Every structure is written in C-alpha cells, then in structure tokens.
Amino acid sequence: MSQLFDHTWSLMRFILRRDRVRLPIWILSFVFVSAGIVLVFDNLYGDDIERQAIAETMENPAMVAMVGPNYGGADYTTGAMTAHEMLVMTAAIVALMDILLVSRHTRGDEEEGRLELVRALPVGQLSSLTAVLLVLTAVNTLLAVLTGVSMAALQVESVDLHGSLLFGAALGATGLFFAALTAVFAQLTQNARATTGLSIAALLVFYMIRAIGDVMSEALSLTSPLGWILRAKPFVENLWWPVMLSVGLALALSILALYLNSIRDHDSGFLPTRAGRTQAPATLRGPFGLAWRLQRTGLIAWAVALFILGISYGSVLGEIERFFEGIDLFQQLIVEQEGFSLIELFIPVLSSVMAILASIPAIMVMLKVKTEEKNGRMEHVISRSISRWRLAFSYWLLAALTAATMLFLTGIGLGLAGNAVLAEDLPLGTYIGASFVYLPAVLIMIGLALVFIGFLPSFASVIWLYLGLSFFVVYLGELLQLPDWVEKLTPYGHIPGIPLDEVNSSVLALMIVIAVLLSIVGAYGFRRRDLKT
Amino acid sequence: MTVVKTQGLSKTFGDFKALDGVDIEVKEGEVFGFIGPNGAGKSTTLRVLLGILKASEGSAEIFGKDVWKDAVDIHKRVAYVPGDVNLWPNLTGGEVIDLFGRLRGGYDKARRDELISRFGLDPGKKCRTYSKGNRQKVALIAAFSADADLYIFDEPTSGLDPLMERVFSEYVQEAKTQGKSILLSSHILSEVEKLCDRVAIIRKGRIIETGTLKEMRHLTGSLMFIETDKPIPDLAELRGVHRVQAFDGGWSFQVDADELDAVVRHLSAFGIKRMESRPPTLEDLFIRHYEETETGAGGGV
Numbered sequence: 018m019s020q021l022f023d024h025t026w027s028l029m030r031f032i033l034r035r036d037r038v039r040l041p042i043w044i045l046s047f048v049f050v051s052a053g054i055v056l057v058f059d060n061l062y063g064d065d066i067e068r069q070a071i072a073e074t075m076e077n078p079a080m081v082a083m084v085g086p087n088y089g090g091a092d093y094t095t096g097a098m099t100a101h102e103m104l105v106m107t108a109a110i111v112a113l114m115d116i117l118l119v120s121r122h123t124r125g126d127e128e129e130g131r132l133e134l135v136r137a138l139p140v141g142q143l144s145s146l147t148a149v150l151l152v153l154t155a156v157n158t159l160l161a162v163l164t165g166v167s168m169a170a171l172q173v174e175s176v177d178l179h180g181s182l183l184f185g186a187a188l189g190a191t192g193l194f195f196a197a198l199t200a201v202f203a204q205l206t207q208n209a210r211a212t213t214g215l216s217i218a219a220l221l222v223f224y225m226i227r228a229i230g231d232v233m234s235e236a237l238s239l240t241s242p243l244g245w246i247l248r249a250k251p252f253v254e255n256l257w258w259p260v261m262l263s264v265g266l267a268l269a270l271s272i273l274a275l276y277l278n279s280i281r282d283h284d285s286g287f288l289p290t291r292a293g294r295t296q297a298p299a300t301l302r303g304p305f306g307l308a309w310r311l312q313r314t315g316l317i318a319w320a321v322a323l324f325i326l327g328i329s330y331g332s333v334l335g336e337i338e339r340f341f342e343g344i345d346l347f348q349q350l351i352v353e354q355e356g357f358s359l360i361e362l363f364i365p366v367l368s369s370v371m372a373i374l375a376s377i378p379a380i381m382v383m384l385k386v387k388t389e390e391k392n393g394r395m396e397h398v399i400s401r402s403i404s405r406w407r408l409a410f411s412y413w414l415l416a417a418l419t420a421a422t423m424l425f426l427t428g429i430g431l432g433l434a435g436n437a438v439l440a441e442d443l444p445l446g447t448y449i450g451a452s453f454v455y456l457p458a459v460l461i462m463i464g465l466a467l468v469f470i471g472f473l474p475s476f477a478s479v480i481w482l483y484l485g486l487s488f489f490v491v492y493l494g495e496l497l498q499l500p501d502w503v504e505k506l507t508p509y510g511h512i513p514g515i516p517l518d519e520v521n522s523s524v525l526a527l528m529i530v531i532a533v534l535l536s537i538v539g540a541y542g543f544r545r546r547d548l549k550t
Numbered sequence: 551m552t553v554v555k556t557q558g559l560s561k562t563f564g565d566f567k568a569l570d571g572v573d574i575e576v577k578e579g580e581v582f583g584f585i586g587p588n589g590a591g592k593s594t595t596l597r598v599l600l601g602i603l604k605a606s607e608g609s610a611e612i613f614g615k616d617v618w619k620d621a622v623d624i625h626k627r628v629a630y631v632p633g634d635v636n637l638w639p640n641l642t643g644g645e646v647i648d649l650f651g652r653l654r655g656g657y658d659k660a661r662r663d664e665l666i667s668r669f670g671l672d673p674g675k676k677c678r679t680y681s682k683g684n685r686q687k688v689a690l691i692a693a694f695s696a697d698a699d700l701y702i703f704d705e706p707t708s709g710l711d712p713l714m715e716r717v718f719s720e721y722v723q724e725a726k727t728q729g730k731s732i733l734l735s736s737h738i739l740s741e742v743e744k745l746c747d748r749v750a751i752i753r754k755g756r757i758i759e760t761g762t763l764k765e766m767r768h769l770t771g772s773l774m775f776i777e778t779d780k781p782i783p784d785l786a787e788l789r790g791v792h793r794v795q796a797f798d799g800g801w802s803f804q805v806d807a808d809e810l811d812a813v814v815r816h817l818s819a820f821g822i823k824r825m826e827s828r829p830p831t832l833e834d835l836f837i838r839h840y841e842e843t844e845t846g847a848g849g850g851v
Contacts (some may be wrong), residue, residue, distance in 0.1 A: 208678070287829045292674040297648030301641075307649060311638060393636035397689075400630040401602045401653040404622045
C-alpha cells in the first residue's frame with residue numbers, strides 16, 4: 018500500500034504551498050459573494066410585499082430555466098430568494114474552480130513534465146492524484162463551512178444556520194463532484210487543455226439538462242448534479258440527500274480516477290488523440306485568416322453567450338411593468354417619458370449594458386496583436402511579405418466585424434425573446450437598432466486599443482479600465498445622479514437611446530471618423546516602432 | 551554583387567548599446583557565417599535586417615533596398631528562421647508551414663512534402679506538442695520550401711540532432727549551388743567551419759574580425775607542439791608565440807604566420823625530438839580573439 022501512496026502528505030503540502038494565494042482568493046470570493054448577496058437582498062427589498070413582487074416575476078419559464086424552480090415562491094423570504102437566485106449559478110462557478118484546479122494539478126503538471134520529476138522521486142504511484150483529490154476535498158469543505166457560517170452570522174431573520182450550512186454544503190458538494198469528474202477526465206484525455214475543455218463541456222451540458230428539466234421534466238433534472246443539488250431547497254425545506262448524493266458520487270468517481278491512473282502509462286490517455294490536419298485549409302492564407310483561426314473558438318463562445326444574454330434580458334421584458342410598481346430602484350433608473358411604453362424606456366438601458374459587454378470580445382481581438390508580439394509569433398508574419406499596416410488592419414477588421422456581429426446578436430436575442438413574452442410586439446428593427454447604434458462607440462474603443470498597441474503596448478490594459486469606467490458611468494449614472502458631462506467622458510455616453518432619443522446621424526458619423534483616425538494613428542505607431550519580444 | 555550590406559549599423563535599447571557600428575557584407579552566392587557568444591548582438595543584427603527592429607544609426611540594405619522602408623518588397627525574396635521558434639499551440643505543423651508559404655507567396659507544395667519527409671516531421675501534430683527541435687524543423691521546412699534569393703538563419707541547428715544537422719547542411723549546400731546567398735548565425739563553430747565561405751566575429755555589438763577562414767587562419771597562424779632535448783627558457787617571450795602550455799612532456803603553443811620562420815629557426819637550436827603543427831580551428835580563432843580583446847593586449851607580443 019505504501020508503494021502506492023507514499024509521501025501523499027508531502028505532496029499535499031506542496032500543492033498548498035504552490036496555491037497559497039490562489040486558494041484563499043477563490044474560497045474567500047465565494048464566502049464574500051454569498052454573504053454579500055444575503056446582505057444586498059435584505060437591504061434592497063424593504064418588506065415581504067416587495068419580495069413577493071419579485072417572486073412573481075421569477076415564475077416565468079425563462080427565469081426557471083436560468084436559475085431553477087422557485088421553491089420558496091409562496092413565502093419569498095430573503096433566504097428563499099438567495100437560495101433560488103444564487104445557488105445554481107454559484108455552484109456552477111465553484112464547479113469551474115474545481116475543474117481549473119484539478120486540471121492544473123493533474124494533466125497540467127504531467128504535460129509540463131513536472132510530474133515526471135516528482136514520479137522519479139521515492140513517491141507512491143498514486144500519491145500525486147490522491148494528494149490533489151484530498152486537497153480539493155479540504156478546499157470544498159472549508160468553502161462550505163465558511164460560506165455557511167458567514168451567511169448565518171449576518172443574523173438575517175430567514176437565513177438560519179441550518180439553511181446556511183446546507184447552502185454552503187451544496188456548493189462544496191457540487192465542487193467536489195466536479196473535482197472528481199475532472200480527475201477522471203484527466204486520465205482519459207492527453208493534455209490539460211482537453212481535460213479542462215471536456216470538463217467545462219460537461220458542466221455546460223449538465224447546466225442545460227437542468228434548465229430543460231426544470232422547465233419540462235423533474236426526472237430529467239435529477240440526472241444533472243446541478244439539478245439534484247437544487248432539490249436541497251435550503252432555507253425552505255432543508256433536505257440533505259442531494260449533498261450526500263454528490264459526495265457519494267464524488268467518492269466513486271475519485272476511486273475510478275485512481276484506478277484509471279494506476280493502469281495507464283505516464284503521459285498517455287485513454288481517449289485517442291485525433292490526428293490534426295497535415296495541410297492548412299484554404300481560409301488560412303493571410304493575417305486575417307490567421308487572426309480568425311486563432312480566436313475562432315473564443316469568438317463563437319462569446320457570440321453564443323451574448324445571444325443568450327440578449328434572450329435572458331428579453332425574457333424579463335414581459336414582467337417589466339410589474340417590476341416598476343414594486344421597486345423604487347428601477348423607477349430611479351428609468352426616467353419616465355411621455356409617449357413611450359415602459360418597455361421602450363427600458364430597451365436603451367439594456368442595450369447600453371449589452372453594448373459594453375459586446376465590446377469585450379472586440380477589444381480582445383484587437384489586443385491579440387500584443388499577445389502575438391509578446392509570444393514571439395509576430396516575427397514569423399512580419400518577416401514574410403506582410404506589411405505591418407496590413408497586419409494591423411487585419412486584426413482591426415476582425416475586431417470591427419466582431420463588434421458588429423456581437424451587437425447584432427444581443428439586439429436580435431433581446432428582440433426575439435422580448436416579442437415572445439410581450440403582449441404587443443415591437444418591430445425587431447427597434448431592438449436591433451438600439452444595439453447596433455452603439456457600433457461607433459465600440460469602434461472608438463477598438464481604435465483606442467490600437468493606439469495603445471502602437472505607442473504604449475505595455476499599458477494596453479488601461480483600455481479595460483476605461484471600459485469598466487464606461488460601464489459604471491453608463492449603467493449607474495442615472496442612479497447616482499451623476500452630472501451629464503460625466504456620461505460624455507465615454508464614447509458610450511454619446512450614443513442616442515433608441516427608440517427614445519432622436520438619432521443625430523452627424524454625431525454618429527463624427528464618432529466613426531474619430532474611430533478611423535485613432536486606428537490610423539495607432540497603426541502608424543505600430544509601423545514605426547520595434548517589435549518587442 | 552552584394553546582397554546584404556550594413557554600414558555603421560547601431561542599435562540602442564535605452565542606455566544599452568546592443569550594436570555599435572556593425573559593418574557586414576554578404577555577397578551573392580556565398581554562405582556567410584556570423585559568430586559570437588550569446589548576447590553579442592547576432593540576433594539583433596538579423597532582426598534589424600528583417601525590419602523587425604529599427605536601426606538607431608547607420609544603414610542596412612538588402613538587394614540594394616532599405617531594410618526598414620522596403621521591408622515587404624525585400625521579404626518577398628528572403629526566407630528567415632528565427633533563433634527561438636515560437637508557434638501557435640493550436641495549429642498543426644502542416645498548417646503553419648502552409649500558412650508561412652502563403653504569407654510569403656511563391657512556394658512549392660511538392661518540395662514542402664519532400665522537406666517534411668527529409669526532416670522527419672509529423673505535420674499532423676499540434677505545435678503545442680512539438681519539442682524545440684521540431685518547432686525549428688517547421689520553420690526550416692517553411693524556409694527551404696520558399697524560393698528565396700537570401701536565406702537568413704539564426705542559430706538554425708541549436709535544437710536539431712546530428713542527423714538533422716546533416717540534412718540542414720545538405721539543403722544549405724544545395725541552395726548555395728543554385729547561387730542563393732545564405733546568412734547564418736551560430737555558435738556551433740564546426741558547423742560554420744564546414745558551411746561558410748566567409749565569417750564575421752561579433753563581440754559586444756562590434757565586428758572584431760571578418761574574412762574567409764583562410765585569411766583568418768593566416769592571421770592567427772598555426773598551432774604547434776614541440777618536444778626538445780634541452781629546455782627552452784624563453785619560449786613564451788619569443789615574438790609571435792602565444793598561449794604556451796606544458797603538454798605531454800613538451801610544449802604546445804600558437805605561432806603567428808609571419809613569425810613562423812624565425813621561431814622555428816630559434817627552436818631548432820634546442821634539439822627537436824618531435825614537432826607537430828596543425829591549422830587553427832575556428833574555435834581556436836574565436837577563443838584567441840576573445841582572450842585578446844578581453845585583456846586588451848595584443849596577445850603577448
């Protein structure tokens with residue numbers, strides 16, 4: 018036995034030492050967010066009537082699909098509200114943490130050759146995997162207990178210790194399940210990327226099974242770890258069997274992972290690796306094709322995510338009017354205007370938020386130039402007959418197309434879902450126009466990113482700060498009663514809100530001109546400086 | 551005809567002077583070796599020639615065109631392999647080779663396949679799984695399958711095994727026979743010795759020696775070993791004798807070519823029992839240059 022598990026304890030301490038910053042940050046984030054949400058919900062909604070109003074808006078299928086069935090709907094206390102709106106999302110993120118940690122310490126180390134060094138020492142054959150699983154067990158347990166205790170410590174009436182501990186345990190148990198599942202996948206696949214990819218895919222599939230199941234079939238929901246864990250119903254019925262089920266299955270999966278680990282060779286996996294292309298496809302022929310190819314997967318994921326975001330915002334439009342009656346907050350957010358329905362007042366607000374989110378992938382595409390340069394891959398392209406102007410323009414073009422596509426997808430998602438739930442349809446063009454009108458603002462951000470790349474590449478991340486500031490100003494500007502000029506500091510503040518404001522096309526045209534000028538200046542800077550490696 | 555020509559080429563990074571007046575000249579159809587230790591400025595020179603870095607002072611031309619302003623035109627006729635080949639982890643080697651060929655224009659598919667089999671590369675694997683040597687092969691295959699007039703290699707064989715080094719040498723020879731020019735930086739001196747017609751030695755951003763190997767050998771003189779009946783008290787003090795070392799019951803040392811005659815006459819008086827001589831290897835030249843310039847003296851003259 019000692020031949021298999023020798024020095025597991027030392028390896029555990031080594032993992033803790035390597036992740037001495039990472040682990041506390043993860044754990045404390047969950048503790049603070051969970052406890053913080055309880056506090057926010059408790060303060061946001063003054064009384065039972067306001068909460069009950071929210072409970073009713075949560076009854077529509079779209080919300081059920083997103084966060085699960087509303088078990089405490091009949092008596093929507095702060096505890097019931099927290100469990101309903103937060104449990105499945107938080108559990109999914111805990112699962113993501115476990116996936117990343119396990120993948121990093123199993124296949125990641127093996128792929129980088131670090132595990133080989135460890136295995137050459139007098140260390141048991143299964144010690145490494147066992148150590149990872151034990152550390153993750155401790156992490157998830159600690160996360161569960163700390164979350165539970167801190168939520169209960171807030172002394173909010175409906176958030177009792179039993180329910181809080183169950184809420185924490187549901188998070189921890191889900192985490193443990195996915196840690197063990199990732200450990201199994203780490204034996205099957207041959208590199209860390211595939212392990213992480215397969216595990217995240219499993220997480221998404223389980224989430225979707227739960228979403229469909231919660232709307233259509235209870236039995237289907239029970240086949241997903243994210244589905245059954247919701248049946249713990251913390252603060253409502255406080256059932257422990259779902260936690261036991263997750264922990265039990267995690268144990269079984271861990272044993273399976275250890276068994277598979279014991280029968281395979283180092284560096285090998287059980288799934289065959291697919292042979293890649295031996296020749297490049299016709300689309301991979303220039304810097305644009307390369308830029309697209311490198312970011313394809315990420316961009317498709319962003320497109321799907323933003324479309325879903327549009328749909329989820331759209332699906333709550335039907336409940337907007339009810340929202341307004343109950344809550345002061347939203348009345349402050351939206352200035353009522355004559356001649357427009359509440360829905361029409363709400364669309365520009367949603368569009369501005371979605372436009373800022375849609376800017377993220379577009380800016381990422383532009384900043385990819387910097388990553389390519391830093392990783393020493395730019396010289397391959399530059400040293401062939403590709404001018405730097407062409408290279409910068411290729412990435413710029415992809416960024417601009419990304420911006421347009423993403424804005425379009427959020428708008429059409431909002432429109433399709435909105436019209437499905439609204440009694441009176443609005444023209445789809447209104448929704449799409451409201452999103453798409455932000456294109457000049459996003460183009461300015463892309464241009465700014467290019468200016469940074471051209472002149473101050475090491476400060477390019479400042480663009481994210483500016484985007485965050487824009488989000489803050491645009492989203493909360495009204496709420497915090499900020500003066501108008503503050504909003505004008507960001508390009509997003511100059512965009513008319515469709516259908517409320519009159520569209521002044523000369524302002525938009527001027528913004529496009531500014532965006533183009535910024536891009537040209539940025540590309541000029543990129544042309545005249547040294548490449549850095 | 552001159553293919554590459556730099557004059558007073560300097561490059562500063564902040565306060566650091568990476569290149570300090572580099573003059574090199576590569577003629578058409580020759581293999582030019584560029585040697586020096588790490589950090590001497592080899593890669594910086596090559597990267598200035600490729601328009602990746604902008605020269606601070608001086609001029610650099612390829613095919614008579616400015617390397618910075620006319621970079622794209624020049625690159626149509628140049629194939630380059632960087633010293634540290636970083637590739638895209640999620641593309642396969644085959645895809646990268648094709649991409650490189652298309653980015654440059656004018657590349658030969660049949661030759662690509664021949665090169666892949668000669669270098670023994672598996673083009674279907676993702677670049678993330680490639681070792682340093684395999685990444686280098688990808689870049690070399692892309693370079694040799696291009697129909698270029700000038701090939702620039704930055705330490706091309708540092709990750710290759712001896713068999714692959716030979717394949718590389720063969721392709722260099724082939725390119726040379728076709729009248730192509732090759733600029734090759736290396737610190738593997740035996741490789742430079744075997745392949746190069748002319749050599750430049752760079753040290754701390756300055757060219758300290760340039761010429762054919764024969765010329766350099768002449769300057770350095772021969773390496774001698776001598777065993778005599780009587781001890782030679784003043785051997786180290788003789789004009790043109792350097793690096794005297796006791797060895798195997800006799801003395802080994804280096805003699806300048808123009809002092810050879812005088813030295814041999816002097817030594818014959820001590821009763822020569824054994825005497826051997828060989829031309830200096832590039833390594834000898836290299837080390838001697840470095841020792842000389844390190845001490846700042848003329849080598850014991």
